Amino acid sequence: MHNPINMTPIGIIHSAFNEKFGIPRQPGLAESLSATIELYPEFGSPEAVRGLEEASHIWLIFLFSATADQGWKPTVRPPRLGGNKRLGVFASRSPFRPNPIGLSPVELIAIRQQGNRVLLEVRGADLLDGTPILDIKPYLPYSDALPEARFTLAEKIETLDLPINWASEAHEALARFSRQLNQPLEQQIADVLRCDPRPAYQRDPERIYGITLHGLNIRFRITEQTIEVLELNA
Numbered sequence: 001m002h003n004p005i006n007m008t009p010i011g012i013i014h015s016a017f018n019e020k021f022g023i024p025r026q027p028g029l030a031e032s033l034s035a036t037i038e039l040y041p042e043f044g045s046p047e048a049v050r051g052l053e054e055a056s057h058i059w060l061i062f063l064f065s066a067t068a069d070q071g072w073k074p075t076v077r078p079p080r081l082g083g084n085k086r087l088g089v090f091a092s093r094s095p096f097r098p099n100p101i102g103l104s105p106v107e108l109i110a111i112r113q114q115g116n117r118v119l120l121e122v123r124g125a126d127l128l129d130g131t132p133i134l135d136i137k138p139y140l141p142y143s144d145a146l147p148e149a150r151f152t153l154a155e156k157i158e159t160l161d162l163p164i165n166w167a168s169e170a171h172e173a174l175a176r177f178s179r180q181l182n183q184p185l186e187q188q189i190a191d192v193l194r195c196d197p198r199p200a201y202q203r204d205p206e207r208i209y210g211i212t213l214h215g216l217n218i219r220f221r222i223t224e225q226t227i228e229v230l231e232l233n234a
Contacts, residue, residue: 009063009132011039016188017128020066022197022211026093027104028124029159030191032184034109037120037133044118052120053111057139060104060125063132064095072096078153087153102127105139160194162227170232177232181214189213193220193227 015035017023024030037060039048052058075086076094089097109121120136166174178185197211205223208230212218219231 007134009040009134010043010136011037011133013037013060013062013125013127013129013131013133015125015127015129015131016183016214017126018212018215020128022192022213023128024126024192024195026157027106027126029126029157029195030188031107031124032187032191033125034121034123035106035125035127037122037136039118039120039133041116044116046113046118049111049118049120052108052136052138055108055138057105058108058120058122059137059139059144060102060106060122060127060133061135061137062102062104062127063134064097064100064102065130065132066128067095068100070096072098072100091153101134105144158196160196160222160227162194162222162225164190164193164227164229166229167231170229173232174229177214177216177234183214185214189218189229189232190227193218193222193229196222198222 013035014037016033038044072089073096074089076089076092076096077086078092078094093102095102104126106122106125109123112119112121174186174189192211192213198209205221208219208221210217210219215234217231217233218229221228221230
C-alpha cells in the first residue's frame with residue numbers, strides 16, 4: 001500500500017465559469033476572459049510572489065474539485081474524439097484521474113495587494129469558479145515551449161469560424177449586463193461559443209444549449225452557417 005500524500009491548496013480562483021459545461025477544453029482559447037487567483041493568507045505574503053512579476057505567463061497546478069469524488073478508470077472517452085473512442089487516462093487530459101490534478105498555462109496580467117490578500121490577475125484560464133490552486137510556477141519559454149513536440153490525436157486548436165447572430169432581446173440584455181458587470185461581454189461570449197461547448201457526438205443544429213457565464217444564463221444554437229444567441233438573462 002502506497003503512503004498517501006497530503007496537499008494543502010495555496011489559494012482559490014475566481015472565474016466567470018459557474019459550471020463545468022461551457023468551459024473551453026484547453027487554456028488560452030478565451031483570452032478575453034480574465035480571472036483572479038486569491039492566495040490564502042498563510043501563502044499570500046508579498047515575499048512569496050517576489051520576482052513573479054517578471055513572468056509574462058505562469059503555470060497553475062490545480063485540483064479538479066468538482067469531479068474529484070467520482071473516481072477514475074484506466075480508459076476514458078475524450079469528447080473531441082466523438083465520445084466513442086477510448087484512450088488510456090494517461091493519454092488524455094480527462095479530469096477523472098488517479099490524482100485529480102490539472103495543469104494550465106495562463107497569462108499573468110498583474111499582481112495586487114489588497115489588505116492582507118495577494119491577488120493574481122490572469123487571462124486565458126480554463127478553470128471553474130472556486131477551483132483550489134495547489135501551486136504556481138513561472139512559465140519558462142526556453143524549456144516549456146517545445147515547437148518540435150507533437151501529439152497526433154490533437155494537433156491543432158479547434159474553434160468555430162462562424163458569425164454570431166443575436167436575437168433582438170438578447171442583444172438588448174447584452175448591453176445592459178455589459179454595463180453592470182463592466183466586462184467586454186460580447187467578446188467573451190463569442191470566445192466561449194466559438195470553442196463549441198457541444199459534445200462532439202451531438203451536433204443537432206436545431207438543439208438549443210445553455211451555459212452560464214458571470215452568473216448569466218446564455219441560450220444558444222449552432223448551425224453550419226452561424227452561432228445564434230437566443231436568450232441572455234440573469
